[in-house]
Amino acid sequence: MLSRPTKPRQATIYAALSLLIFLLAGCASTSERDVRFYELEGARNFRDFGGYMNEDGDQVAWGKLFRSNQPAGMTSADYASIAPLDIATVVDFRTVEERETDPTNWQGERTPKFVLLPMGSTEAFLELDVLIEAAIEAEDTAALRKLGAEVYRRMPSEYATEFGDLLRDLASEQSLPTMIHCHAGKDRTGIGAALILSLLGVPRDTIMADYLYSNDRLLNDGVKRTPIEQIYWGVEADWLQASFDAIEEQYGSVDRYIEVALGIDAATRARIRQNLLQ
Secondary structure, eight states, X not given: OOOOOOOOHHHHHHHHHHHHHHHHHHHHOSHHHHHHBOOOSSOTTOEEOOOOBOTTSOBBOTTSEEEESOGGGOOHHHHHHHGGGOOOEEEEOOOHHHHHHSOOOOOSSSOOEEEEOOOOOOHHHHHHHHHXXXXXXXXXXXXXXXXXXXXXXXXXXXXXXXXXXXXXXXTSGGGOSEEEEOSSSSSHHHHHHHHHHHHTTOOHHHHHHHHHTHHHHHTSXXXXXXXXXXXXXXXXXXXXXXXXHHHHHHHSSHHHHHHHTSOOOHHHHHHHHHHHBO
């Protein structure tokens, strides 16, 4: 991992204190999780991923960035619960087939703008699909974990166009608040959220902790799962780290990847930061 440039002392202190408070909250109680998650019947992984302090001492705004599993199962009560959020944009990373199988039937007075950025199988993933199926058939959890990391290594390059479109949409104030989701809200959504927080200057450890929150809801729901199912429904730090490693190996830094691979220029980056930092 590349070392970060030295920050002004005051900003460094703010970032360190923010991270310490965040980590203590995660270790000592569930208060941080309780603040972020919404108790929805049909979308257990729906949460706010704002509120984090960045390395300059600025805070990512609450109430502007939401992430979730697919909303297909959301009930009328769920929609009533999130109505005050006044979501303006829903970014859907699911494929056409996924959307047809589990369509989103949005309810409420305001219908958000739907941005469809399907992230499905590409040629780079076809060989992995075969290996994943074989690992599942053999119940080889070690192989499946390694394949999960390899999928994450490839996603930043395979879905660069879609991730670039996601970030560009955040440059428009009219697009906020924005909700991003895929099927389970953990993999495609996990990388998308990590890139947004990275652009906003949130420390890597905090980004990782936010990513791992998906395990709190997708694995700790009282459902008995096989070891294979636990891997399928969970997330692992090594997976997201594999994405960061691949980005840094090819581009030197996440900032450079966002600029070169995603096509986010300085002006667009500035508008995104202006919209989402306070």
